[in-house]
Amino acid sequence: EVQLLESGGGSVQPGGSLRLSCVASGFNFNNYGMTWVRQAPGKGLEWVSFIGGGGGTTFYADSVKGRFTVSRDNSKKTQYLQMNSLRVEDTAVYYCAKNSASGTKSFDYWGQGTLVTVSS
Amino acid sequence: QSALTQPPSASGSPGQSVTISCTGTSSDVGGYNYVSWYQQHPGKAPKLMIYGVNQRPSGVPDRFSGSKSGNTASLTVSGLQADDEADYYCSSYGGSNNVIFGGGTKLTVL
Numbered sequence: 001e002v003q004l005l006e007s008g009g010g011s012v013q014p015g016g017s018l019r020l021s022c023v024a025s026g027f028n029f030n031n032y033g034m035t036w037v038r039q040a041p042g043k044g045l046e047w048v049s050f051i052g053g054g055g056g057t058t059f060y061a062d063s064v065k066g067r068f069t070v071s072r073d074n075s076k077k078t079q080y081l082q083m084n085s086l087r088v089e090d091t092a093v094y095y096c097a098k099n100s101a102s103g104t105k106s107f108d109y110w111g112q113g114t115l116v117t118v119s120s
Numbered sequence: 121q122s123a124l125t126q127p128p129s130a131s132g133s134p135g136q137s138v139t140i141s142c143t144g145t146s147s148d149v150g151g152y153n154y155v156s157w158y159q160q161h162p163g164k165a166p167k168l169m170i171y172g173v174n175q176r177p178s179g180v181p182d183r184f185s186g187s188k189s190g191n192t193a194s195l196t197v198s199g200l201q202a203d204d205e206a207d208y209y210c211s212s213y214g215g216s217n218n219v220i221f222g223g224g225t226k227l228t229v230l
Contacts (some may be wrong), residue, residue: 036222046221105219
């Protein structure tokens with residue numbers, strides 16, 4: 001059974017930093033790209049980042065480019081999202097998602113999310 | 121790139137069919153067969169319902185179907201059931217190594 005478990009969320013002041021983690025199980029982690037998607041309170045979904053299976057390919061939404069860094073440790077079956085220079089508008093539930101094998105830019109498994117609150 | 125456009129709400133009675141639209145541009149929805157649909161119940165994580173415009177993942181009932189015409193994709197839910205009441209989000213490859221989501225549609229089963 002595929003499982004994704006996020007952690008690392010919490011409350012931080014504007015300008016601060018947080019690192020989110022997502023531990024995966026139930027599939028060959030090395031073989032799949034991974035994605036972060038966020039959802040502000042009461043709002044829709046927003047794609048944040050992608051990292052390829054080997055970790056050498058990364059892409060970011062314009063809204064986080066230069067502030068967020070995605071990485072992965074395949075030996076630990078874990079992906080990370082380092083979030084720096086946090087803004088109030090980064091407040092959201094952050095979901096870790098597994099990219100589908102089909103290459104159709106879809107996400108077939110999601111974690112339950114971790115809440116990040118940026119507030120003074 | 122802007123979010124894809126979805127109606128804020130849709131509704132239908134049990135057993136009926138309802139269709140939710142998702143409008144983009146020729147640079148996203150119209151340019152690629154990479155449209156997906158996700159179902160999200162309150163307080164839960166999204167669930168993939170349709171990928172590749174019209175493909176259903178294993179375990180998703182065939183009451184859910186997807187299609188695309190030009191820059192508009194559609195999700196049809198037939199034989200509505202109470203548990204279908206949820207938020208539905210479309211997404212598409214945006215053409216610049218990104219994915220764009222729609223604003224979401226709240227489906228109410230009357």
